Amino acid sequence: MVHTPPLHDVVILGGGLAGLTLALQLKQRDPDIRILVLERRALPAPEAAHKVGESSVEIGAHYFDKVLGLGDHLQNKQLRKFGFRFFFSEGRRDIDQVTEIGASRFLSVTSFQIDRGIFENFLGAEVQHRGIELIEGAMVRQIELTDDQTGPDARHQVVYEHEGVSHTVNARWVVDACGRAGLLKRKLNLAEPNGHAAHAVWFRIKDRIHLDQWSDNIEWRERCNPQARWLSTNHLVGAGYWVWLIPLASGSHSVGIVADPAIHPLAAMDSFDKAMTWLERYQPLLFDELDPKRELLQDFAFFKRFSYGCKQVFSADRWALTGEAGLFLDPFYSPGSDFIAISNTYITELIAMDRRGERLGARAQIFDQLFHSFYDSTMALYQDQYPLFGDPEVLPVKVIWDYTYYWGVLAQFFFHQRLTDLSVLASLRTELAECQQLNVAVQNFLRQWSTLSLKRNPAVMLDQAAIPWFAELNRSLNDDLDTEGFVARIRGSHTQLQRLATDILQRAQSDHPGLKADELVLLLPASMLDGGPSDMARMLPEAVN
Structure with a gap:
């Protein structure tokens, strides 16, 4: 008798944060989906687990809380x-005699400090509670990706070892969530260095x-x-x-x-x-x-060098990478769980399309391009910026800018469930491209400004909660917007970033008249450059003086 390996709709390689949350999101989207998660470790993981990534920010926290429905655990156990x-x-x-940046009160959108050991143990129990098969102590030995992706029976094959016994399973989809081991990345030669x-x-x-x-x-x-x-x-x-x-x-x-x-x-x-x-x-x-x-x-x-890229993370050939198996930026601003949330959302959409019998080619390519675009935009916040981190005059301005860019653009897309809405993305193509260009120009300008800054370090707290437009931008993530309202929101964010960039430029040049800003000036409307300070500018000095 010929033994036919069991068939799963999705085999996820890795039962850490990225793999377990993906399994939950897939099961939530389609209760009938058959998922197998292969995890090398034996659970439970120790508390205070030996990992980077304990701090969540708005996108990641919203993903865990609202998208996956894990709010009770986060509120009570984290x-x-x-x-x-x-x-x-x-x-x-004398820490009371130096400049402090932060909020004097909690802002509207909640985020969490996450003990990864406690959280991943909870996630492991939760996936099993929801009927997802999780095998602990499984060592993946071989992955065979089929070249034939044309028929409904096309399948990949995964060989793993568990308790000394070799097992073979078939999979419609294989998703690598095994972290820096990068099984698919190495197999497909997808590793790509970056300049950070x-x-x-x-x-x-x-x-x-x-x-x-x-x-x-x-x-x-x-x-x-x-x-x-x-x-x-x-x-x-x-x-x-x-x-x-x-x-x-x-x-x-x-x-x-x-x-x-x-x-x-x-x-x-x-x-x-x-x-x-x-x-x-x-x-x-x-x-x-x-x-x-x-x-x-x-x-x-x-x-030694934690940041890296990846040539491709989603494929119409029914494989994908998520979490640190794909890309990693920098722990500054804690974007790791954000990018897990974004990649898992794209993977979930692609698998749902496949299960409906829809073609994946164009959509997989677009999602991959979008994900890399988000990665590139965020990388601009870090690359060559570390020298200015000790500047008490420029870093506070950078933090305001970086938050405004994050809350005003990327976080809006995630909170309002527009990451996969290609018609909306197409209608905002010009504004999004200009926001990305403006962000790069502002980062370059901040770097130049810091070379001239006096780096004054007064004993003040720069209270972000005291900036009304800034606190409102955070609160606005909780709005319920229709398509027309969302498009208006992003266009408003585009204008807001232009105004803030103008205010930053004028503020820096008031201290340093010879500071060059040709790249930035070309991206700003003449009406803003010729006008007086905006409402944002009247608040900005309270945050950066």
Whole structure:
């Protein structure tokens, strides 16, 4: 008798964050779909799991909460995030006497600090509860992609080993979610370097880091209501690097150093002892906090060059890559879960189309182009920008710009479920292209500005919650828009970015009249350049002076 391997609609290689959330999204879209998830590890994962990616931002949090319906877990088992917060504290122990960027209160859209061990254990139980087959301790040994994609019976083949026994399964779709192992990426020669050279070291301490207690200054402590700075993703910044502090629901704290190797070589921080010596010099307050707790160290890891691209992530030949199996940007602004949400949404749409018998060729190509466009747009926020991270005059302006670009464009598309709406995307083609060009020009301009900046570091808090248009932009993500309203929203964001870019240009040139901005000026309407300050500009100085 000939044994026929079992057939699954989708085999997902990897049962981490990307693979498990994709399985849930696919099952939610189509309850009859047959999914197999192959995970190399044996669950449960340890709490304070040894991973980068604990901090979520608006898109990722919305995906976990509203799209996948996991809000109860997030609210009850994870920590609500108090936004991003930045301190220009290099070499200083008087944190109350340096510039702080952050909000004094929670903004409208919720995000979370996610303990990946707790979350992935929950996701593993949830996929099985929803009838998805998850095999732990499975080692994928071979993937055979069929060349024949014409018929309804076309299938790929996956061979895996489990408890010493080899198994073969057939799959209509194969999705690589195995992280940096990149099984499909290596098989198909899809790896692609990018121009962003940066490294990271990180570790966990089995204790809370209560940053709010780093000063006895009552006025400084009461700037935030509630006094919960420790719940923020705190950034201690300097030229060429930033240090993250992320609290975890398990009671641990995650600490990371991310740096430009041209300024801060990896060799200076690639062990815990070296990292502590580095912190003693550059961020002594954090060193003071950690030095008595060395025995509470839970783990330590580093990546020499963490950022990379991928030639293709979605294919009409019924394979795809998601999460770190495909692309990875930079942990600054925590975009990892955002790009999982976006890629999983495109994959879910392609698989749904396939199950309806629709042709995939053009749609898969367009989705791949869109995803790479989002990647390229976001990469502009990081590439060659690390030198200005220690600039207390320019980085606050960059943060306002970067948030405005993110909340005003990409987050709007995700929150309002327009990522796969090609007719809307086509109608906004001009505005989206101009937003992308403007973002690149502003990033270049900020870099030039920082070369002239005096880098003044006054003892002020630049309160993002006190900027009405900025807080409203965050709140607007929760609106319910029809197609006409959504198109108007993106066109409004396009105009808003033009106005903000004009204000930034005029602000910088008021301090530095000789500052060149030819690239930026060409992208801005003459009426804005010739006019006076906008309503946005009257608020901007409160955030950046």
